[in-house]
Amino acid sequence: MTIHHNAANQEFTVGAADQQAELAYSLPAAGVIDFVHTYVPENQRGQGVADELAKTGLAYARQQHLKVRTSCPFMADYVQQHHKEYADLLAS
Template structure:
């Protein structure tokens, strides 16, 4: 499976463009300066279990780290990912 994850700042999301015009995404909001709230992750059924959600989450977390942002994990998938990967816990607000 090939895909590229792009940051669509205008839509406040990171998007993976998939086959047959499908997309996967992790959406965010910026409730205040220096804070990124990861609000939801969506992966089409055919791609679930492929690691795509983790790739989207890791991309968003890497973005937060590069830009010195703290993270709110509103999305349960993000919250679970951070709990399972302690190297990201310092990003939590």
């Protein structure tokens, strides 16, 4: 699975244009990334696509030394489930 980062559109995407999964983010403040939306086409759900997008987005945040907010319910749940791995990234 190849995930692409489109910084201009503030999103991570995977898949063909007509069946693209995405993790969108905003940069609301200096040093902060807010994951705002996750979408996976219905025919790709349950295959770990959203988890891979989450891992890629969080790895990017770590690499860029950004604190993480999770306005997206999926991302909030994902970070909660993997709290030990990502606790250091969370914005207060």
